[in-house]
Each structure stands twice: as C-alpha cells, then as structure tokens.
Amino acid sequence: MKKVYKGNILFTKEKDRFEILGNGYVAVDDNGRVTGVAKDLAALDCDGAEVRDFGDCLLIPAMNDLHVHASQYRNQGLAMDLELLPWLTRYTFPEETRYADTQYAERMYRRFVRDLWRFGTMRACVFATIHTESTRLLMRLFKEAGMGAFVGKVGMNRNCPEALKEPVEEMVSGYESLLKEDTASGLVRPIITPRFIPSCTREMLQACGELAAKYQCPVQSHLSENKAEIMMVRELEPESTCYGDAYDRYGLFGQTPTVMAHCVWTEGEELELMQRRGVTVAHCPTSNFNVASGMAPIRTLLNAGLRIGLGSDISGGHDLSIFRMMVYAIQVSKMHYQQHHTQAFLTLSEAFWMATKVGGSFFGRVGSFEPGYEFDALVIDDSDLNHSNYSLLERLERYIYLGDDRHIRHRFCRGKEIEVKELRS
Amino acid sequence: MKKVYKGNILFTKEKDRFEILGNGYVAVDDNGRVTGVAKDLAALDCDGAEVRDFGDCLLIPAMNDLHVHASQYRNQGLAMDLELLPWLTRYTFPEETRYADTQYAERMYRRFVRDLWRFGTMRACVFATIHTESTRLLMRLFKEAGMGAFVGKVGMNRNCPEALKEPVEEMVSGYESLLKEDTASGLVRPIITPRFIPSCTREMLQACGELAAKYQCPVQSHLSENKAEIMMVRELEPESTCYGDAYDRYGLFGQTPTVMAHCVWTEGEELELMQRRGVTVAHCPTSNFNVASGMAPIRTLLNAGLRIGLGSDISGGHDLSIFRMMVYAIQVSKMHYQQHHTQAFLTLSEAFWMATKVGGSFFGRVGSFEPGYEFDALVIDDSDLNHSNYSLLERLERYIYLGDDRHIRHRFCRGKEIEVKELRS
Numbered sequence: 001m002k003k004v005y006k007g008n009i010l011f012t013k014e015k016d017r018f019e020i021l022g023n024g025y026v027a028v029d030d031n032g033r034v035t036g037v038a039k040d041l042a043a044l045d046c047d048g049a050e051v052r053d054f055g056d057c058l059l060i061p062a063m064n065d066l067h068v069h070a071s072q073y074r075n076q077g078l079a080m081d082l083e084l085l086p087w088l089t090r091y092t093f094p095e096e097t098r099y100a101d102t103q104y105a106e107r108m109y110r111r112f113v114r115d116l117w118r119f120g121t122m123r124a125c126v127f128a129t130i131h132t133e134s135t136r137l138l139m140r141l142f143k144e145a146g147m148g149a150f151v152g153k154v155g156m157n158r159n160c161p162e163a164l165k166e167p168v169e170e171m172v173s174g175y176e177s178l179l180k181e182d183t184a185s186g187l188v189r190p191i192i193t194p195r196f197i198p199s200c201t202r203e204m205l206q207a208c209g210e211l212a213a214k215y216q217c218p219v220q221s222h223l224s225e226n227k228a229e230i231m232m233v234r235e236l237e238p239e240s241t242c243y244g245d246a247y248d249r250y251g252l253f254g255q256t257p258t259v260m261a262h263c264v265w266t267e268g269e270e271l272e273l274m275q276r277r278g279v280t281v282a283h284c285p286t287s288n289f290n291v292a293s294g295m296a297p298i299r300t301l302l303n304a305g306l307r308i309g310l311g312s313d314i315s316g317g318h319d320l321s322i323f324r325m326m327v328y329a330i331q332v333s334k335m336h337y338q339q340h341h342t343q344a345f346l347t348l349s350e351a352f353w354m355a356t357k358v359g360g361s362f363f364g365r366v367g368s369f370e371p372g373y374e375f376d377a378l379v380i381d382d383s384d385l386n387h388s389n390y391s392l393l394e395r396l397e398r399y400i401y402l403g404d405d406r407h408i409r410h411r412f413c414r415g416k417e418i419e420v421k422e423l424r425s
Numbered sequence: 426m427k428k429v430y431k432g433n434i435l436f437t438k439e440k441d442r443f444e445i446l447g448n449g450y451v452a453v454d455d456n457g458r459v460t461g462v463a464k465d466l467a468a469l470d471c472d473g474a475e476v477r478d479f480g481d482c483l484l485i486p487a488m489n490d491l492h493v494h495a496s497q498y499r500n501q502g503l504a505m506d507l508e509l510l511p512w513l514t515r516y517t518f519p520e521e522t523r524y525a526d527t528q529y530a531e532r533m534y535r536r537f538v539r540d541l542w543r544f545g546t547m548r549a550c551v552f553a554t555i556h557t558e559s560t561r562l563l564m565r566l567f568k569e570a571g572m573g574a575f576v577g578k579v580g581m582n583r584n585c586p587e588a589l590k591e592p593v594e595e596m597v598s599g600y601e602s603l604l605k606e607d608t609a610s611g612l613v614r615p616i617i618t619p620r621f622i623p624s625c626t627r628e629m630l631q632a633c634g635e636l637a638a639k640y641q642c643p644v645q646s647h648l649s650e651n652k653a654e655i656m657m658v659r660e661l662e663p664e665s666t667c668y669g670d671a672y673d674r675y676g677l678f679g680q681t682p683t684v685m686a687h688c689v690w691t692e693g694e695e696l697e698l699m700q701r702r703g704v705t706v707a708h709c710p711t712s713n714f715n716v717a718s719g720m721a722p723i724r725t726l727l728n729a730g731l732r733i734g735l736g737s738d739i740s741g742g743h744d745l746s747i748f749r750m751m752v753y754a755i756q757v758s759k760m761h762y763q764q765h766h767t768q769a770f771l772t773l774s775e776a777f778w779m780a781t782k783v784g785g786s787f788f789g790r791v792g793s794f795e796p797g798y799e800f801d802a803l804v805i806d807d808s809d810l811n812h813s814n815y816s817l818l819e820r821l822e823r824y825i826y827l828g829d830d831r832h833i834r835h836r837f838c839r840g841k842e843i844e845v846k847e848l849r850s
Binding site for chain 2: 074076077078080081108111289290292293294295318319327330331334335337338345347348385387388390394397398400401402404406
C-alpha cells in the first residue's frame with residue numbers, strides 16, 4: 001500500500017531551479033520509492049492510501065554527506081590553527097590509533113551516527129580507520145539506525161605512525177570480512193578507501209584497485225587538496241602525470257564509482273581524466289576555509305560537467321550540517337568570483353542540487369522526489385523563522401542560512417521514518 | 426554586598442593568550458563591576474558574600490556586536506545572490522521604509538532584541554532607520570531588557586527612495602528628542618549614524634558632525650566596503666583624499682568615539698587617519714563573504730594598532746551569533762594567509778579578544794573580567810559537547826565552533842542577570 005505525504009514540497013530536478021509545490025503530495029510505494037509528486041492528490045493514483053499531513057512544514061529531500069571522517073569525531077572543532085600535514089601528524093593520526101579499541105570506537109561512533117541523523121544527513125560516505133572490527137561496528141550502527149552509508153576501512157601503510165600501518169594482506173582479508181556483513185539492502189556497504197597516495201605504497205594501491213574490481217565496490221579518497229601534498233605525490237609517484245593519474249594507474253579513479261574529496265587544485269589533465277572517468281567530487285567548503293589549503297574552483301569544475309556533491313569533512317571541517325555546507329559552498333564560490341568576475345558564484349538552487357540530487361546519486365536514485373527515487377526526506381518545521389509572509393523559497397533559504405537541527409521534525413531514509421534513540425555511552 | 430560567581434573562567438586580557446581559571450571565582454560589586462578573579466575564594470576579600478556556583482559550566486565575557494542593522498531583521502538569510510548596491514536598492518531600502526509604522530517596528534524589534542539575547546550578545550551598536558519613533562521604541566526595548574546598546578537613528582537624504590530621505594532639520598530635531606530619553610545609566614543611548622557618504626549630502630554630514638560634537642555622542646557608519654562604493658564616494662566628495670577623509674572633514678571620524686564597519690579596502694592614508702584618530706573597526710566577516718565585496722585585511726589592520734571588534738552586520742551577514750563571527754573572522758584571515766603567507770591568520774585568542782575586550786571597549790570597561798570591568802558574562806553549559814576529557818580551552822574552542830544558543834544557560838549585563846521573556850508579537 002502506498003503512503004502519501006503532504007507538505008510544502010521543494011526539491012531540485014535540475015540545478016537552475018527549484019520545483020515548488022505548496023501543499024503538495026508525494027506518493028511512496030512499499031519499496032520506499034517515490035511514485036509521483038503532485039499538487040492534486042487525485043493525480044497520484046493513490047486511492048485509499050494513508051495521507052500523512054505535515055501541515056505547513058517544508059518537505060525536502062534529505063542531505064547526503066560525500067566525505068566525512070567518523071574517526072575524527074572527537075576532534076571536531078579543535079586544532080583549527082594548523083595546515084593539512086602537521087594537522088594530520090599532531091591531531092588526526094594519534095586520535096585514529098584509539099580506534100583499535102572497539103569500546104572507544106563504539107562510544108564515539110554512536111555519537112557520530114546520532115549527530116549525522118540530528119542534522120538530517122541520511123546517507124554518507126564515511127572514513128573509519130584501518131581497524132576492521134571498529135569499522136564493522138560502524139557499519140552495524142548505520143544498519144541499526146536504518147541510515148545509508150558507504151563505510152571505509154582505511155588502507156594506509158606508509159608515512160604515518162606504526163600503529164596506523166596495516167600490512168596489505170591484512171587490509172585485504174579485513175576488507176573481505178566486511179563484505180560478509182549483510183549488505184543485501186544496499187543501504188550500508190563497505191567502500192574501498194586508500195587514505196591518499198602519500199599513505200599508501202604501490203602494493204597497497206594495487207590491492208585496493210584489485211578489491212574494487214573483484215567485488216565491484218565503490219572507491220573514495222582524497223585528491224589535490226594542498227600544494228605540499230601534491231608535491232609529495234609527485235615525488236612518490238614520479239611516473240604519474242598528475243595526482244589523479246596516480247590513482248588511475250591502480251584502477252582507483254572511476255573504474256568503479258569513485259568519489260574524490262577536495263579537488264582544490266584540480267585542472268588540466270587531471271580535470272580531463274575526471275571527466276572521462278566520471279569521478280565524483282566531494283566539495284568540502286568548511287575544510288577549504290579551515291585547513292587553508294585553497295578553495296575548490298567549483299564553477300570551473302561544474303562547467304566541466306563534473307558531478308559535485310558536498311562533504312562536511314569532519315574534522316578538517318567543523319560542522320556536520322550539510323545545510324551549512326551549502327552556505328559555505330556559496331561563500332567559497334564568492335571568493336572565486338571576487339577574484340575572477342567571470343566565474344559566477346553558486347546560486348541557492350545549485351548548492352541545494354549538489355547537496356541532494358548530486359550527492360544522492362552516489363548512493364543510487366537518491367536526492368530527489370522524481371518518480372523512482374528513494375524517498376529520503378526531511379520535514380522542516382520553520383514556524384519560528386517564518387514570521388513575516390515569506391515565500392516558500394524564502395523560507396527554505398532562511399532555513400538553510402539560519403536553521404538548525406531543532407527545526408527538523410521528521411527524517412526518512414528509503415521511505416522509512418528514522419528515529420535514533422538518545423545516546424547510550 | 427558583593428556577589429561571587431564560581432565556574433570555569435576564561436577570558437582574554439591580551440590578544441595572545443587566554444586567562445584560564447578552572448573552578449575559579451569572580452567577585453562583582455553592587456555597581457555590577459568586577460572586583461577580582463581568583464582560583465581561591467579567600468583571595469577575593471568577599472567575606473559573607475553569596476557564592477553562586479555554576480558547576481562545570483564555562484564562565485566567559487558576553488559578546489559585543491559592533492555593527493548590526495536591526496531594521497534588516499526580516500531580511501536575515503535572504504537575497505544572498507546580490508552585490509552591495511543592488512542589494513541595497515532591491516531588498517534593504519524597501520524593507521526599511523516599513524519602519525515608519527511603529528507597530529511593524531515593534532513586532533520586528535522585539536524579535537531582534539530577543540535574538541541578540543539568545544545568542545549571548547549583551548551590547549550592540551545598532552542601525553535602526555530614519556524614523557525617530559521606531560528608533561525610540563528600539564531604545565526602550567533594549568532598556569526594558571536591561572541590555573546595552575548604542576542605537577542609531579539613521580541620517581540619509583540622497584541616493585535612496587524618497588520615503589527614506591529625511592530633511593536635515595528633522596534629522597537633527599529627531600535625534601535631539603532621542604537624547605531626552607532617560608540615558609542616565611549609559612547602557613542605552615543614541616549614536617550619530619550617517620548611513621554612509623553616498624546617502625548623505627554635505628549638509629547632512631555637517632549636521633551629524635555638529636550633533637556629535639555638541640552632545641559628545643559616539644558615531645557609527647560604513648567605510649570602504651566595496652570598490653564601486655569607494656568610486657562613488659570619490660565622485661561625490663572629490664576634494665576628499667580618501668573615503669575616511671570624507672567623514673573626517675565633518676567631524677565624524679574619531680572626534681568622538683567612532684566605529685566604522687567593514688574597512689575592507691582601507692589602506693595608506695585612510696589607515697593612517699584611523700590610527701591617528703583612534704577609529705574602531707567593526708569587522709563583519711560573514712558579510713565579507715556574503716556580499717562578495719572583499720575580505721577585510723585584519724592582520725594588516727591589527728598590526729597597524731587599530732582596535733577591531735566584530736559585527737554580525739545583519740542582513741548582509743546572515744548570522745547573529747558573535748561566536749560564529751569569531752569562526753568566520755579566523756576564516757577570512759585564512760583567505761589572506763593563503764594569498765600572502767606573511768599574514769598570519771588569527772588565532773582563537775585573538776578572535777575571542779576582538780569579540781569581547783575590544784568590542785566591549787566601545788561601550789566602556791566591558792568585555793573582560795579584570796577588576797573595574799562591568800560584569801557582562803555568559804554561563805555556557807557545554808556538557809553535551811564535553812564527552813571526552815577536553816581541556817578547558819578545547820571546550821571553549823568547541824563551543825565556539827559547534828555550540829549554539831541552547832548552551833547558554835545564563836546571561837549577565839553589568840552585573841544583572843538578563844532574562845528576556847518570550848516574544849509578544
């Protein structure tokens with residue numbers, strides 16, 4: 001039996017405009033997929049279906065986070081005075097070693113999943129650590145919550161503390177054991193995650209590429225965030241023509257669905273390779289600001305036809321809200337606009353489309369209310385912000401700029417309402 | 426009888442470091458002034474004083490907002506896709522005309538004052554509109570709340586809609602009538618507010634300067650935010666050597682305490698004039714991002730010895746929280762750092778010092794817990810953020826980056842706890 005939800009519906013089919021249905025209806029089938037959206041219930045072929053009325057609330061697609069380090073949850077909002085490489089060695093690596101302890105991992109990961117939920121993120125591409133058992137735990141926590149996630153057991157075996165180096169064979173066997181988790185629903189599954197070129201020997205990269213091909217798994221990593229990092233990659237992989245090519249040589253650059261975080265300095269050959277391979281960009285605007293590595297040239301990347309979603313990049317980024325990422329993404333684009341007035345800054349609809357439909361596309365048909373899309377949705381009660389005859393679009397803009405988790409009244413992932421209990425820790 | 430407050434005390438005497446007293450005490454006299462801070466109650470000469478214990482909460486100076494447009498409250502979070510001048514004509518001016526209606530003004534201003542309170546801002550330099558009666562109302566609302574504010578009836582009589590032009594004599598008589606409000610406590614008083622040079626004829630500027638001198642009133646305005654604006658000033662005031670000089674000629678640039686918002690393009694002669702005159706800068710970092718006029722070179726201005734506080738600049742800025750302004754100020758400084766590695770970005774203590782001690786200094790001895798300072802304070806319950814043995818400084822950093830109004834348990838202005846009732850509107 002279909003379910004029908006009623007509310008003020010806003011979503012983006014295309015990047016240049018919102019679809020807006022005041023007091024509209026969206027119908028969802030038993031598999032959690034949208035069958036139609038309409039102003040008029042009669043148009044939806046839903047005789048006898050239960051209609052759940054969200055009154056004057058906004059009903060929008062849920063958020064998708066394409067790049068977030070669950071294992072850096074403790075460091076969120078800390079150490080914002082360092083650049084990328086010292087930040088890794090002084091804050092990030094020491095914290096990640098603690099995830100050998102599954103009790104510690106459980107305490108942090110429960111909070112992390114709860115916080116993703118709070119901010120309305122129903123799907124995420126997540127970095128865990130090298131540790132198989134705590135990574136498994138994180139997968140199970142997402143499953144328990146009913147939220148979607150691609151969870152990365154991190155591959156790394158050089159240029160890091162000994163405690164974070166894992167032999168290649170153990171990475172492979174650990175990853176394969178994670179594939180044995182029940183992933184039938186497709187909501188939660190492992191993702192191949194070489195940390196980044198500086199952390200991985202050729203053998204590690206080779207093994208990652210082979211795993212991706214063998215099991216047809218998606219891939220995530222970091223790309224061209226920081227100039228010092230790019231120089232380091234050039235030295236480590238001298239025969240590669242660019243940083244992206246260093247992944248490509250090992251089958252880690254679009255041979256299976258691939259998302260690369262940052263792409264601040266991507267241009268020329270690397271940009272063309274991303275186009276050809278259909279590699280998705282995870283744009284992490286707060287991280288661009290905080291880590292001071294540079295600002296991703298999003299208009300250039302968009303014009304090149306790349307798919308670009310948004311990532312919170314905890315803890316290089318400090319904010320888990322993808323709504324806040326929209327604001328920051330627009331602001332990053334304004335920095336480019338100030339320097340090159342030919343590069344128009346992002347519009348609100350473009351930022352929303354990136355956060356929903358583009359980000360969601362990495363997880364399947366997710367991020368829109370078009371027929372066939374999985375119903376991932378948020379019900380926003382913005383009544384305290386809506387005190388002055390704002391239009392529906394103005395209400396959404398104000399929620400994006402001013403709202404927070406308090407305004408999110410209901411959350412749905414694949415048609416199911418998701419309620420995450422308070423922390424047990 | 427003195428009062429003593431106990432908590433985890435953090436404040437900045439100097440820009441380079443925090444004073445941190447875990448489980449410390451601050452003593453406050455009957456006039457609401459701090460008499461001492463200590464780790465040991467016995468050191469405070471407070472025999473028999475009531476001790477109010479805030480447990481494990483953080484106890485910090487309250488926030489000061491040096492630049493905010495109360496009359497743009499409705500537009501907060503809207504119209505972020507326009508540059509300064511079209512934004513003024515299409516959104517800002519039409520909204521400000523509505524403040525001729527004191528009922529409308531009361532509805533918005535009540536919300537505005539409540540929201541300042543919510544986010545822990547106990548003192549603000551506020552732009553109202555040209556309208557004397559709604560400006561008076563705003564002064565009274567601050568007084569009723571017990572919060573500190575310099576409230577600006579705006580002077581403007583050119584380059585704007587007819588409805589926002591006020592004849593010079595009416596501006597003068599209106600301003601003088603506001604001076605008749607009870608301002609004995611000094612907490613709430615009017616401030617001379619020529620909108621900016623493009624909006625004011627020479628007669629208007631002259632009259633503003635004369636009022637400031639006659640009544641020894643402080644002055645606020647905008648300075649060098651946007652290149653198009655600066656060109657316009659150059660055409661309108663061709664004999665002035667710089668934008669700042671155009672104010673200076675009329676006695677509006679430090680002859681009485683003066684705060685100028687933005688100063689994005691301030692350099693050379695204008696910078697020197699600000700140094701000589703002791704003009705305070707209201708740095709509005711979110712506005713720098715949103716309006717895309719440029720980013721204030723804060724390190725350069727700090728090195729020049731200028732006093733720089735923070736402003737939310739609603740509605741060019743979208744966020745009323747001065748804590749958020751600290752984050753954005755650090756981020757703006759990182760943008761400069763990326764371009765010129767010689768310009769170190771702001772540290773957390775510098776941003777905090779700007780938000781508290783420097784911003785507060787515009788209102789008197791405000792913004793620190795040193796003896797003689799007025800006790801403006803916030804009690805922050807960050808227990809939900811403090812789940813992992815963070816140091817007190819880490820807890821403050823995390824609150825600044827991740828916290829919100831929910832964490833502010835108590836607010837004090839000049840020694841008095843401020844409780845703002847829910848909206849009546």
